[in-house]
Amino acid sequence: MKRLAGIPASRGICIGPVFQFIRQELVVSECRIDDPQKEIERLDAAICTAKDQISRIYEKALTEASQADAEIFQAHKMILEDPELLSEVRKKILDGKCNAEFAMKETAQAFSDMMAAMKDEYFAARATDIMDVGNRVLRILLGVAESPSANLKSPSVIVADDLTPSDTVLLDKSLVVGFCTARGSATSHTAILARGLGIPAVAGVGDEVLHHNNNAQVILDGTNGEAILDPDEAAVKDYQQRIQTAHTIREASMKHAHEPAVTLDGRHLEVVSNIGNVEGARSSIENGAEGVGLLRTEFLYLERSSLPTEEEQFQAYKAILDVFDQLPVILRTLDVGGDKEIPYMGLAAESNSFLGQRALRLCLVRPDIFKPQLRAALRAGVGRNLKIMFPMVATASEVRAARKVMDECVLELRQEGQPFAENIEIGIMVEIPSAALVADQLAKEVDFFSIGTNDLSQYTMAADRTNPKVADLSNAFFPAVLRLIRDVISAAHQESKWVGMCGELAGEPLAAPILLGLGLDEFSMSPPMVPVVKQILRSLNAQEMQALAEQALQLETPQEIQQLVKEKVPFIAELA
Amino acid sequence: MKETTVLVNNKVGLHARPASLFVQAAAKYASNIQVSCQDPDTKELREANAKSILGVLTLGVFQGMEIKIHADGEDESQAVETLAELVKNNFGED
Numbered sequence A: 001m002k003r004l005a006g007i008p009a010s011r012g013i014c015i016g017p018v019f020q021f022i023r024q025e026l027v028v029s030e031c032r033i034d035d036p037q038k039e040i041e042r043l044d045a046a047i048c049t050a051k052d053q054i055s056r057i058y059e060k061a062l063t064e065a066s067q068a069d070a071e072i073f074q075a076h077k078m079i080l081e082d083p084e085l086l087s088e089v090r091k092k093i094l095d096g097k098c099n100a101e102f103a104m105k106e107t108a109q110a111f112s113d114m115m116a117a118m119k120d121e122y123f124a125a126r127a128t129d130i131m132d133v134g135n136r137v138l139r140i141l142l143g144v145a146e147s148p149s150a151n152l153k154s155p156s157v158i159v160a161d162d163l164t165p166s167d168t169v170l171l172d173k174s175l176v177v178g179f180c181t182a183r184g185s186a187t188s189h190t191a192i193l194a195r196g197l198g199i200p201a202v203a204g205v206g207d208e209v210l211h212h213n214n215n216a217q218v219i220l221d222g223t224n225g226e227a228i229l230d231p232d233e234a235a236v237k238d239y240q241q242r243i244q245t246a247h248t249i250r251e252a253s254m255k256h257a258h259e260p261a262v263t264l265d266g267r268h269l270e271v272v273s274n275i276g277n278v279e280g281a282r283s284s285i286e287n288g289a290e291g292v293g294l295l296r297t298e299f300l301y302l303e304r305s306s307l308p309t310e311e312e313q314f315q316a317y318k319a320i321l322d323v324f325d326q327l328p329v330i331l332r333t334l335d336v337g338g339d340k341e342i343p344y345m346g347l348a349a350e351s352n353s354f355l356g357q358r359a360l361r362l363c364l365v366r367p368d369i370f371k372p373q374l375r376a377a378l379r380a381g382v383g384r385n386l387k388i389m390f391p392m393v394a395t396a397s398e399v400r401a402a403r404k405v406m407d408e409c410v411l412e413l414r415q416e417g418q419p420f421a422e423n424i425e426i427g428i429m430v431e432i433p434s435a436a437l438v439a440d441q442l443a444k445e446v447d448f449f450s451i452g453t454n455d456l457s458q459y460t461m462a463a464d465r466t467n468p469k470v471a472d473l474s475n476a477f478f479p480a481v482l483r484l485i486r487d488v489i490s491a492a493h494q495e496s497k498w499v500g501m502c503g504e505l506a507g508e509p510l511a512a513p514i515l516l517g518l519g520l521d522e523f524s525m526s527p528p529m530v531p532v533v534k535q536i537l538r539s540l541n542a543q544e545m546q547a548l549a550e551q552a553l554q555l556e557t558p559q560e561i562q563q564l565v566k567e568k569v570p571f572i573a574e575l576a
Numbered sequence B: 001m002k003e004t005t006v007l008v009n010n011k012v013g014l015h016a017r018p019a020s021l022f023v024q025a026a027a028k029y030a031s032n033i034q035v036s037c038q039d040p041d042t043k044e045l046r047e048a049n050a051k052s053i054l055g056v057l058t059l060g061v062f063q064g065m066e067i068k069i070h071a072d073g074e075d076e077s078q079a080v081e082t083l084a085e086l087v088k089n090n091f092g093e094d
Helices: A036-064 A067-080 A083-096 A100-118 A121-142 A189-197 A208-213 A233-254 A278-288 A312-324 A361-367 A368-378 A396-416 A433-437 A439-443 A452-462 A478-495 A509-518 A526-536 A542-552 A557-570 A570-575 B018-024 B052-061 B078-090
Strands: A002-005 A009-012 A015-022 A156-160 A176-181 A199-203 A217-221 A226-229 A270-275 A293-295 A330-331 A384-389 A427-430 A450-451 A498-501 A521-523 B001-009 B031-038 B046-051 B066-072
Touching: A002 A208, A009 A176, A009 A189, A015 A176, A015 B018, A036 A067, A036 A083, A036 A100, A036 A121, A067 A121, A067 B018, A067 B052, A083 B046, A083 B052, A100 A121, A100 B052, A121 B052, A156 A208, A156 A217, A176 A189, A176 A217, A189 A199, A199 A217, A217 A233, A233 A526, A270 A278, A270 A330, A270 A526, A278 A312, A278 A526, A278 B046, A293 A312, A293 A521, A312 A368, A312 A557, A361 A368, A361 A384, A361 A396, A368 A396, A384 A396, A384 A450, A396 A427, A396 A439, A427 A433, A433 A439, A433 A452, A433 A478, A439 A450, A439 A478, A450 A478, A452 A478, A478 A498, A478 A509, A478 A542, A509 A526, A509 A542, A509 A557, A509 A570, A521 A526, A521 A557, A521 B046, A521 B078, A542 A557, A557 A570, B001 B078, B018 B052, B018 B078, B046 B052, B046 B066, B066 B078
Parallel strands: A015 A156, A156 A176, A176 A199, A270 A293, A270 A521, A293 A330, A330 A384, A384 A427, A427 A450, A450 A498, A498 A521
Antiparallel strands: A002 A226, A009 A199, A015 A217, A217 A226, B001 B066, B031 B046, B031 B066
C-alpha cells in the first residue's frame, strides 16, 4: 500500500482498477519500397479515412462537448488538407522510396518541431495538433485501434499524465469512476471535467502513479487530495464504509432536497449552486438549488480561436437563465488572466499571473471584451432574476469604473431600442485581502458580496493553491481567513447588504456551522452538495453556532477548528 | 501574375480563425498563391503557400504588419482581390 498526496481536484471517494491512459508510441521503421505509386495510393486512402474519422469526432464533439472542443477537430482537418505537408510526404515516398508510415512520421515531426520552435503557447498547441493528426494517419496505416480509451471495457479510474480535451472527448464517461493525474491542478481540464461529472479527481500526485499496473486497485480521495495505490484490506474496508455513509447521507438528504434550508431557530438560508454551463443548470434544479450563486462565464472563451460574439453570449446566457425562470442567477463577468491559454486575446505572459492583470483588471482595460459580455448579460436577463458580479476587486474605484462601463452599456441598449434587464443587483467577489479589509467602503458601492474563499485563502496565506508543496497552507480553515470572512460579513450587514459565499468552503460540511454562526446569508456550491448542506443547516441552531464560531476563531490551526466542529456537532463528523 | 500589398490590422494577425479563413478562401482558387512578409526584426523576407495553414501560421504575421499577396494562374485577379478584401475587412471581426 502506498499513499500519494496530490491536489483535491473534485470531491468524493472512489475505489477501482487503474486504467493507464497512455498515448500510444507508434513504432515505425523505415523500409525501402519498390512501387512508390502504390505507396502513395496507400497514403491517400489512409488520409481519406482519417478525414472521415475527424468529421465523425467533430460531430460527436458538437453534440456532446462544446463548440470550442469541436473547433480543435476542425483545425485537425485543415492540417490534413495542407498542401505543403502533403507534398512533403509524397516527395519523401517518391524520392526516398520509403514506406508511407515513415514518410508521414518524419514529415509530421518536422512540421511539429518547426511550430514548437516558435516558443509560444499558441504554436506549441499547434505542434500537438500536428502530431495528433500524424498519429491518426499512422494508426490507420498500421492498422492500430483508434484510441486507448476506446478499450475501456469496465468501470475504471483513469490514470494519466494530464488529459487534454482531445483525449477526453472520446472517453466513455459512463465507465470512468475517477481521475488521477500525475501533473495538472485544480483548475486543469481534467478537474473541471470531473467536477461536472460529479466524480472524484486527484491531480498532481507525481509521476510514480504512471508506473502503476493496469487493473491494480487504487483508492481516490478527491476531497482530501489523496491516491492510495494497492490499498490493504483495512483501507479498502474503511473507504467502502465512507462511500456507503456518503451514499446514505446523500440519499437521505435528496428526499428533502427541494425543501428550504430553515434552521431550528427559524432562520432561512439561501442554498444555491456554482455552475458553468447548461448541464450544471439542470443538475442544480434536480438537486434543489434555489438559484445560482456563481455562474462562471469562462467556458465561452476557452479553447477557441476568437472572442465569442455578443449574440453567441446572449444565446448561451439565455439558455441558462431560462432553466431558472424566476430564481436568482448571479453571473460573474470574465475571470481570466495570463495563466489561461486564450491566444486570440493577446494576453501578455506575466511572471505571476495570479497577481497580474486578470479578471476585472483586464476587463477594465479591454472594453472590446467587457462590453459585449455586459450587453449580452443585460439582454439575456429580461424577465429573469439576473444579478451581475465582478471578480478580483481590490479597491472601491474599480467598482465605480466597472459600474460606469455598465451604465454605458445600458445607455447604448436604450438608444438602440434593445430590451434589457433594468435595475439589476450588482455585486462583487470578495477574494482579495484588501477588499476584505475595506469591506465597509465597498459595501456602500454594491448590492451584495460573494466571498471567494479559494482565492481569498491563497492570497491571504500567500500560498499558490496549484502548487502541491504549499497547497496545505492555502486552506480556508485557517483562522486568518475565517476572521477576514467574519469582518466582511459584519461590514456588509452594517450597510444592510447581504453576503454569499461561492468558494469551496461554502460546500464543506465542517464549515457550515461556523459560516452559519458568522451570519452568512447565502451558500453557493457544486450542485451535488446542495442537498447535503441544506440538511446540515436544517439540523442546526443559528444562535448557538455564533458561540461556536467565536470559539473556532480563537484556535490556531485548521485541524483544531475542524476537531472543535466535530465535537460540538457530532453528526457532521460522519459527513466529512 | 497579379499582386497587392495590404496591412493586417485585426487583433490576432494571421493566426487562429483569421488564418483558417484566409487559407480556406485561397483554396477556392486554381492559381498558385503566395503570401509574403518582412520579418520585423531581421528584415528578412518570408514567403508561404497561401493554401497551407501551417505555412501561413509560421509566417508569424501580427497586427500592424504588411503582407504581399501574389497569385499566378487563370483566376489570379479574382484571388488577389478576394484575399486582400478579407484582410482589409479584418476577417469579418468586430
